[in-house]
Amino acid sequence: MPRNLDMTALRSFATVAEAGGVTRAAGLLHLTQSAVSMQLKRLEESLGRELLDRSGRGVSLTADGEQLLGYAKRMLRLNDEVFSRLTDHVYEGEIVLGVPHDIVYPAIPQVLKRFHAEYPRMKVNLVSSMTHHLKDMFAKGECDMILTTEDTLDAGGETLCVLPLVWVGAPGGQAWKNRPLRLASEGDCVFRKTVQRALDQVNIPWEVAVDGNSYRTIEASISADLAVFAIIDGTVPGHLEVIPHGGTLPELVSQQVNLYVADPQNSAAIADLAEMVRAGFRAMQLSGLHAA
Structure with missing residues (x-):
């Protein structure tokens, strides 16, 4: 006959392990010390293993306790996710996602649509700005996650694709x-210095014809055939086209699309949104490879 673990006892065990003692864990769980101790005893008896080493002044885990703790954390996380998704206690709140304007399309709208379907009461506040500004916001804790376009990767980030x-x-x-x-x-x-450097290297004279702070203004000028510029492959809007220059213009370097996430372990919603972003840009890169 299968035996079932007591989730309440598992939660007490994990809390004791993380808090470093029964007294503090009891306070975090809003239980008495005796109730927590009783739950730990029942858990040990059900498994037939000693989970806590009580020989010293404090409480430490035995080898079996350390092994159980990894399972307990995963089981509790899944338990909490199921309970939240299938009861009225659904996720609510706001996630601030920062994305450079030139890589909002085509991946981000699909990501937001999928996330809304899974977390209908969560609001995603989409902030579109330059990479350096988004990184400043992230450093100040004003964004939960950001995407950047860079040729390097800072600590704590991950490169989703290179385009x-x-x-x-x-x-x-x-x-x-x-x-x-x-x-x-x-x-x-x-990209500005990268483009200018590439032109200088092949001795093509250039001038800045349109210099503004509005991406829409820049797009309008290019669309009117007043100037050209460079953007990431796969993000070209329908009113522009990749120039068929046949080698007349220099080839340009690739850029990394990087993701930075603030403490995804503390929120299943943030972790899920980050995974959806990864999948969106992974598909975008694969689409580019197949087109090539």
């Missing part, structure tokens, strides 16, 4: 043939 920069202009446009080459970009754009 090339491509030259973009108006559909059927001719601005890319002009010399000096007219560029349109925001002043803080992380």
